[in-house]
Amino acid sequence: xxxxxxxxxxLTAFYGDAQAxxxxxxxxxxGETVAIIGANGAGKSSFLxxxxxxxxxPREAISLDGQGIGGLPPGHIVKRGVAMxxxxxxxxxxxxxxxxxxxxxxxxxxxxxxxERLFKMFPILxxxxxxxxxxxxxxxxxMVAIGRALMSNPRVLLCDELSLGLAPxxxxxxYDALPTLTGEGMSVVVVEQDVTxxxxxxxxVYCFQEGRVALQGxxxxxxxxxxxxxxxxxxxxxSLSEGHP
Amino acid sequence: xxxxxxxxxxxxxxxxxxxxxxxxMFGVMRLTNTAQGDFIVLASYGAISATTLLAxxxxxxxxxxxxxxxxxGYALQRFVLSGTLGRDPLPxxxxxxxxxxxxxxxLLEVFSADPRSIESGGLATHSIALPGDLAVGALPLLIFAxxxxxxxxxQWLFSHTSLGRAFRAVSDDREIAELMxxxxxxxxxxxxxxxxxxxxxxxxxxxxxxxxxxxxGPLLLLFAFEAVIIGGMGSFWGTFVxxxxxxxxxxxxxxxDPGWGxxxxxxxxxxxxxxxxxxLFPKTRG
Numbered sequence: 001x002x003x004x005x006x007x008x009x010x011l012t013a014f015y016g017d018a019q020a021x022x023x024x025x026x027x028x029x030x031g032e033t034v035a036i037i038g039a040n041g042a043g044k045s046s047f048l049x050x051x052x053x054x055x056x057x058p059r060e061a062i063s064l065d066g067q068g069i070g071g072l073p074p075g076h077i078v079k080r081g082v083a084m085x086x087x088x089x090x091x092x093x094x095x096x097x098x099x100x101x102x103x104x105x106x107x108x109x110x111x112x113x114x115x116e117r118l119f120k121m122f123p124i125l126x127x128x129x130x131x132x133x134x135x136x137x138x139x140x141x142x143m144v145a146i147g148r149a150l151m152s153n154p155r156v157l158l159c160d161e162l163s164l165g166l167a168p169x170x171x172x173x174x175y176d177a178l179p180t181l182t183g184e185g186m187s188v189v190v191v192e193q194d195v196t197x198x199x200x201x202x203x204x205v206y207c208f209q210e211g212r213v214a215l216q217g218x219x220x221x222x223x224x225x226x227x228x229x230x231x232x233x234x235x236x237x238x239s240l241s242e243g244h245p
Numbered sequence: 246x247x248x249x250x251x252x253x254x255x256x257x258x259x260x261x262x263x264x265x266x267x268x269x270m271f272g273v274m275r276l277t278n279t280a281q282g283d284f285i286v287l288a289s290y291g292a293i294s295a296t297t298l299l300a301x302x303x304x305x306x307x308x309x310x311x312x313x314x315x316x317x318g319y320a321l322q323r324f325v326l327s328g329t330l331g332r333d334p335l336p337x338x339x340x341x342x343x344x345x346x347x348x349x350x351x352l353l354e355v356f357s358a359d360p361r362s363i364e365s366g367g368l369a370t371h372s373i374a375l376p377g378d379l380a381v382g383a384l385p386l387l388i389f390a391x392x393x394x395x396x397x398x399x400q401w402l403f404s405h406t407s408l409g410r411a412f413r414a415v416s417d418d419r420e421i422a423e424l425m426x427x428x429x430x431x432x433x434x435x436x437x438x439x440x441x442x443x444x445x446x447x448x449x450x451x452x453x454x455x456x457x458x459x460x461x462g463p464l465l466l467l468f469a470f471e472a473v474i475i476g477g478m479g480s481f482w483g484t485f486v487x488x489x490x491x492x493x494x495x496x497x498x499x500x501x502d503p504g505w506g507x508x509x510x511x512x513x514x515x516x517x518x519x520x521x522x523x524x525l526f527p528k529t530r531g
Contacts, residue, residue, distance in 0.1 A: 075426040107426025
């Protein structure tokens, strides 16, 4: 495996007085896809918020290429190459599809992603480029959200709950685009509720539980039982059903 | 009747200038500036001071005042109003209400309660003859033309520029806009700066058209509010139409009885609130 691109060390985070993350250790290598799984409230989205600067973190607790980026404003972090596809897409309602995509280029780094290339990847978006972003179907909105993040030419793409509320065929179509990204050296972090999908699309999996890393390992090496234990806690007696937690 | 409509439209032009800054600040920041009228009066006094102390004509005073107003608005947002923005609208209401009191009392202290106006050099009394024995004042016509240009310019800025896109994005979802690399504080400051440029023009024209005194602000705020709410919060052409409706209604009231004009405007405003509370053309869109 190549050298570490993004690293979190003993990362803690708070919402006011409430602690959300308790000493998270995390590594992401160049060209790798890592999945983060866990139940609701496990700290997955809080972790991504720390990586993007939306939630305050100690400077040295997060590093990109060895340089501390924890606690930097979101704009500084995106300029260094970390972009996020937020949970629920969150397109700008008053902007068209094309304008939404152009917003992603506000802090653009040099790189291959342009409007033309995005339209080649998702042809439906070109046909609907002048429509309001929020008038699209859920899957098409997700394409816009991914495209918006890609427009900054990131080195690390963070995807929060890509499959939320989408039909399985649409989820497959969206996840099928990931190898194109990692094939060009981009690293991807996928937060995913669906464990089967998470294991299929990633090389490594982190399982969060109550703000801590409960399990990590190679996606193809972790067993269903190991993940169930980490997901729900030892001795809970609960198990993961196929295709869904 | 045609003359009444014409005078109403021209009066609406002034109200439009009163209201555009309010519409812009609400559209981008969801901030209701209750000191809007007092800032207009402050701008009038700025123009009065420039024309008397520096002995310059109103055009030069306006050319000086507009960039100064931009810088003032930018700094006001960056250092005072930025801390009041959030889900709760109360802090911004309280702070701008406080600014309103400060401005009124400061003007009273410096300029006294005596009404003052800007020497227009004959512009305020010059009129242009129209067919059918009609005549319109050159100054009201200039004010109306300025209102049209300002409305069109703001709508173009919002719809066709990257800054306008940024305005709409931070208005839609500030957190995600920051995630795209936008500095929302800077975007808000730019919006306030632009709003204050329009406020400066409104103050200049108000001082040219009539007399101003330190206590005039709340009434001007009321007209601005009524125009914005009739048109729909955050829509520039809606604000323009709202101002025209207000101006025409007041003129019809004045025509019936000189004491009825203002409250005729209030009646239309109340009717819109009851029938269509979101206004005629709500929310600025690209």
